Amino acid sequence: MSATTAAGPAAGSAPASDAGAPPVFSVEGLWKVFGPRADRVPADPALAALDAAELRARTGCTAAVRDVSFDVRKGEVFVVMGLSGSGKSTLVRCLTRLIEPTAGRIAIDGEDVRAMDGTRLRELRRHRAAMVFQHFGLLPHRTVLDNVAYGLEIQGMGRAARRERAAEVVAKVGLAGMEQRRPAQLSGGQRQRVGLARALAVDPEVLLFDEPFSALDPLIRRDMQDEVVRLHREEGRTMVFITHDLQEALKLGDRIALMRDGRVVQLGTPEEIVGAPADDYVRAFVQDVPREQVLTVRTAMRPASPAERTATGPTVTPDTTVSQAITTVSREGAPARVLDAGACVGVVDAETLLNVVAGHPTTAPADTPPALSADVSAVEAAGGPADAGPAGPAAAAGGADGSAVRGVDVSAGRPAAGGGVPGGPGADVSAVEAAGGPADAGSAGPTAVAGGADGSAVRGADASAGEAGGGSSGVPAPPAGKESV
Numbered sequence: 001m002s003a004t005t006a007a008g009p010a011a012g013s014a015p016a017s018d019a020g021a022p023p024v025f026s027v028e029g030l031w032k033v034f035g036p037r038a039d040r041v042p043a044d045p046a047l048a049a050l051d052a053a054e055l056r057a058r059t060g061c062t063a064a065v066r067d068v069s070f071d072v073r074k075g076e077v078f079v080v081m082g083l084s085g086s087g088k089s090t091l092v093r094c095l096t097r098l099i100e101p102t103a104g105r106i107a108i109d110g111e112d113v114r115a116m117d118g119t120r121l122r123e124l125r126r127h128r129a130a131m132v133f134q135h136f137g138l139l140p141h142r143t144v145l146d147n148v149a150y151g152l153e154i155q156g157m158g159r160a161a162r163r164e165r166a167a168e169v170v171a172k173v174g175l176a177g178m179e180q181r182r183p184a185q186l187s188g189g190q191r192q193r194v195g196l197a198r199a200l201a202v203d204p205e206v207l208l209f210d211e212p213f214s215a216l217d218p219l220i221r222r223d224m225q226d227e228v229v230r231l232h233r234e235e236g237r238t239m240v241f242i243t244h245d246l247q248e249a250l251k252l253g254d255r256i257a258l259m260r261d262g263r264v265v266q267l268g269t270p271e272e273i274v275g276a277p278a279d280d281y282v283r284a285f286v287q288d289v290p291r292e293q294v295l296t297v298r299t300a301m302r303p304a305s306p307a308e309r310t311a312t313g314p315t316v317t318p319d320t321t322v323s324q325a326i327t328t329v330s331r332e333g334a335p336a337r338v339l340d341a342g343a344c345v346g347v348v349d350a351e352t353l354l355n356v357v358a359g360h361p362t363t364a365p366a367d368t369p370p371a372l373s374a375d376v377s378a379v380e381a382a383g384g385p386a387d388a389g390p391a392g393p394a395a396a397a398g399g400a401d402g403s404a405v406r407g408v409d410v411s412a413g414r415p416a417a418g419g420g421v422p423g424g425p426g427a428d429v430s431a432v433e434a435a436g437g438p439a440d441a442g443s444a445g446p447t448a449v450a451g452g453a454d455g456s457a458v459r460g461a462d463a464s465a466g467e468a469g470g471g472s473s474g475v476p477a478p479p480a481g482k483e484s485v
């Protein structure tokens with residue numbers, strides 16, 4: 001989880017995900033095409049190259065996910081963000097085959113998901129990758145405690161044990177004292193907490209969130225986001241989180257996959273996406289983000305001179321946001337040295353910090369590889385020393401043209417996520433099955449499938465989303481949540 005938010009620093013930093021560990025989910029060349037003879041689309045380079053409108057005109061098909069590859073690392077919050085119709089839900093549903101992929105590879109802990117039989121799939125959805133839905137599908141006649149215990153009941157856990165476990169999780173999500181209420185006696189936010197608790201109770205290896213908070217009002221939504229931050233910090237559980245809200249993505253994501261028309265147009269940390277947008281589309285998406293609240297001093301710092309390296313005075317860490325560093329530098333009235341494990345890796349001063357705020361090209365340590373580094377002459381022009389600093393982080397500047405890609409990473413040292421003990425609300429699976437298996441009904445069929453514990457299928461066909469989001473305009477309309485950034 002990022003240590004900062006678009007609205008200010010998060011309540012604390014989460015443990016970092018382990019970039020070196022084998023991925024939990026590994027996705028390669030994934031396609032999901034809805035429509036007649038869908039599998040010919042990924043197989044035929046000429047069809048695969050068509051844009052959405054041409055493809056629809058030529059084949060009657062919609063490519064909701066197009067040749068997508070990524071890994072979800074153990075312990076990270078991986079956010080899938082994009083406008084309505086960009087393919088987020090389809091992509092995440094493909095991970096557990098709630099929607100059947102058309103082509104590509106998906107593995108969980110190295111196991112081929114596409115090769116799983118029905119039993120194995122059920123286990124995957126119940127035990128390993130539980131989904132938290134926007135419509136949480138609580139059982140209205142059951143108490144909070146029994147709703148939370150429901151998934152455990154499906155697994156055959158005894159009454160006393162499951163109620164004890166459910167009580168623990170209810171307390172964890174801040175609902176202690178409400179165990180005996182029924183869903184109708186709860187606010188929307190409290191109901192969402194019950195949905196979250198129900199997923200947590202079964203202790204899945206991965207939590208998949210499908211826009212869980214988008215129906216909540218802004219204050220409750222922020223509350224729930226903080227709850228996710230807190231839970232993640234405490235447990236280090238791997239999470240995949242769908243949102244169309246940039247602020248939410250920046251707040252929650254260790255890494256963000258930004259989707260457009262079924263493709264991932266950029267995959268990176270919040271800092272990479274804001275500091276070095278991959279193209280005009282991403283740039284337009286992030287243009288109103290207060291850069292100083294997302295970018296860290298890694299982006300802002302210049303090399304330290306020999307004298308500065310051994311000087312005294314204010315210090316900051318590489319993860320300090322530019323916003324926080326501005327406070328330090330202005331309070332102390334002096335440049336701050338950037339210390340990483342005791343070593344001085346750079347310096348930030350009023351000029352370097354204001355460059356970030358202004359969106360000007362920033363500087364990088366002189367020992368940064370040329371392909372990644374900012375123009376050192378700019379440092380010299382700004383009066384900064386050009387000598388090489390000690391080995392620093394792989395920082396590089398997001399130049400004004402967005403071409404530089406930063407090597408900052410929130411990796412390493414994160415404790416292992418919760419074990420893949422007992423599974424998710426079983427009714428999710430039965431809803432899928434009741435709906436006739438993974439929804440792959442082509443353009444006329446149901447999207448899928450997301451049952452609540454009451455077995456109700458939540459998502460229906462969503463052709464309109466595609467109209468809204470599948471357009472071919474060069475630059476996106478602001479995402480719904482963007483104005484709040």
Ligand SMILES: Nc1ncnc2c1ncn2[C@@H]1O[C@H](COP(=O)(O)OP(=O)(O)OP(=O)(O)O)[C@@H](O)[C@H]1O
Binds near residue numbers: 082445447465466
């Ligand atoms: N069952 C279906 N049949 C045909 N097209 C579909 C089906 N389900 C989704 N699509 C299309 O696939 C594309 C991606 O839809 P998806 O629901 O994954 O987008 P999304 O980014 O999750 O959107 P939203 O934020 O509105 O939920 C859209 O063009 C949508 O219309």
